[in-house]
Amino acid sequence: MPARASTAEAIVIAGAGAGGVRAAFTLREQGWDGRVVLVGTEPPYERPPLSKTGEYRLICGGAALSEAGITFLAGAEAAGVDTAAHVLELADGRRLPYRSLLLTTGARARRLPFGGAPVHVLRSYADSAALRARLAPGRRVAVIGGGFIGLELAASAAALGCRVTVIELGPRLMGRAVPARVAATMAGRHVAAGVDLRCGTGVTGLAGTGSGTEITLAEGTAIEADVVVAGVGAVPETMLACAAGIETGDGIVVDERFATSAPDVFAAGDCCRYPHPLYGGQPLRLESWRAAQEHGAAAARAMLGETEPYAGVPWFWSDQHDYTLQVAGLASAADREVVRVRPDGVEIWFGLSRDGRLVAAAAAGPGNSVAKDIKLAELLIARRAAPDPVTLADPAVTLKSVLRSPVAG
Numbered sequence: 001m002p003a004r005a006s007t008a009e010a011i012v013i014a015g016a017g018a019g020g021v022r023a024a025f026t027l028r029e030q031g032w033d034g035r036v037v038l039v040g041t042e043p044p045y046e047r048p049p050l051s052k053t054g055e056y057r058l059i060c061g062g063a064a065l066s067e068a069g070i071t072f073l074a075g076a077e078a079a080g081v082d083t084a085a086h087v088l089e090l091a092d093g094r095r096l097p098y099r100s101l102l103l104t105t106g107a108r109a110r111r112l113p114f115g116g117a118p119v120h121v122l123r124s125y126a127d128s129a130a131l132r133a134r135l136a137p138g139r140r141v142a143v144i145g146g147g148f149i150g151l152e153l154a155a156s157a158a159a160l161g162c163r164v165t166v167i168e169l170g171p172r173l174m175g176r177a178v179p180a181r182v183a184a185t186m187a188g189r190h191v192a193a194g195v196d197l198r199c200g201t202g203v204t205g206l207a208g209t210g211s212g213t214e215i216t217l218a219e220g221t222a223i224e225a226d227v228v229v230a231g232v233g234a235v236p237e238t239m240l241a242c243a244a245g246i247e248t249g250d251g252i253v254v255d256e257r258f259a260t261s262a263p264d265v266f267a268a269g270d271c272c273r274y275p276h277p278l279y280g281g282q283p284l285r286l287e288s289w290r291a292a293q294e295h296g297a298a299a300a301r302a303m304l305g306e307t308e309p310y311a312g313v314p315w316f317w318s319d320q321h322d323y324t325l326q327v328a329g330l331a332s333a334a335d336r337e338v339v340r341v342r343p344d345g346v347e348i349w350f351g352l353s354r355d356g357r358l359v360a361a362a363a364a365g366p367g368n369s370v371a372k373d374i375k376l377a378e379l380l381i382a383r384r385a386a387p388d389p390v391t392l393a394d395p396a397v398t399l400k401s402v403l404r405s406p407v408a409g
Contacts, residue, residue: 009034011303012088012096014078014240015104016040017047018289019269019296021059023102024070026300037071037096039078039088042124048289050128051152052319078105081244083262100264100303103241103252104296107234107270107287112144116206117213120229122149134227137161142215142225144203146173148318150231151190155320157227158193165196165223167215172199177316178362179331179349181339185364189323198223234287236271249273251285256309258299266303268295277311278381279333279359290315313378326370328378329360338392340373348373356386376403 011027011034013020021044024036038044044059065072073090080089081101088096109121120131131153135141141157143150146168154164166173173190174183187197198217205216212226236251247253247261251273258266258274269292275281291314298310318325334351341347346369351360361377363370376399380387387405391397 009099010037010097011035011100011102012037012039012098013102013104014039014088015102015106015269015271016042016044016072017104017106017269017292018044018059019106019292019299020044020102020104021296022293023104023268023296023300024065025068026297027304028068028070030301030304032304034099035071036069037073037098038065039073039076039090039096041075041077043074044072045125046289047123050125051122051149052156054128054132054156056125078240081240081246081262081265083244083246083265086264098264100266102296102299102303103260103265103267103271104269104292105237105240105267105271107236109230110233110235112203112206112230112232114205117208117228119144119206120227122153122229122231123234131227131229135160135162138163139227140212140225141165141227141229142167142213142223143229143231144215145231145233146170146197146199147176147231147233148174148316150229151186151320152318153229153231154190154195155193158190158195158321162227163196164194165198165225166190167201167203167217167223168197168199169202170199173197177331178325178327179334179337179351179360181347182325182327182349182362182364185347186320186323186325189321189364193321234270236273236285238271241267241271250283253283257302257307258295258310259302264303266299268292268299274310276314277309278313278384279330282330282333284314284330286314288314288316311382313381315374315378322366323364324366324368324370325362325364326374327360327362328374329358329381331360331362333359338389340393340395342373342395344369346370348377350377350392352386352389356389358385358387358392373399376400379403 046057049055077091079091109123141162202218238248241252252267273285294312316327335354338350346365348363
């Protein structure tokens, strides 16, 4: 039975992004009839389009929140948590008593460790608008960082007619989350679009010049740009939790139900680090739109008393040029790989653990051409399946039939 409450009791959510909003609506869907208070410095809007199209797209409007009986405190900033008194303190002095508190504070863009010239980052709509105003045909754009955000920005800038250079410290693009051969497919698409890729070198300094910004590379060379963008990762927003004495460590530390070390305080989305049962309890912090939504929903159910651990398969996607990249599971958990080459030439990469279990899959291809295969692979991962590697590699055997086979059970 879902938890019930008197109207005096409140569940408070600090952070109005994808995770916080999803949690608020899930509470209502699960039958919570007490107050739901959503606190956010910005309106609830979608972040994924910011690096691709620059669009401002609301997750939901104020009318939908009101209709669901969710109180949205727009422009309110969470300033402190009194865990003993069960109170969220706002920067304007208001105090919000809570029955349960959910922290969905997200993350902030990581900054370069040196100055010398203006550098754009991308996290908010304001960041996106400021950057888009600088992008025009012929502009020289340098993107520092070859991860998802940096490459999505590079693709968007190239589509606008900019001359784009991507500088990546690692030996290849997307080294943390994407297997090498899938990353190579995306690298080839960038090169075909005219993007200059510089991997295996870092940036040692920036300096303003009369014609733009000079970027000094570790190898001793320099390039000039009119616009410099840093896409070097994100830092979880843990200040609120730290100040309240809640355990942190590369995120707010939570258990398999998103409960923190403080009584009745939960955390979800980009800001949290949780143990994943599919990967031996390995602590993960995922920066993903879908993860934020799933975390928010799972945390909401946990706040109402559900005890089932969260075991959603990690999933990422990225649109770059006219290609879509999708990853299910954790590529870093794979001990060996199997590659399926489809008749259209698209490669589906599978990562297997030492005991033969499927732990990851990834692919990149035109449009939405890889979505079905990665979805089926995701279902196999969730089932802890150990498919025959020969079958996985054979494009004549559909993944749907692999999913139906006894070995997938």
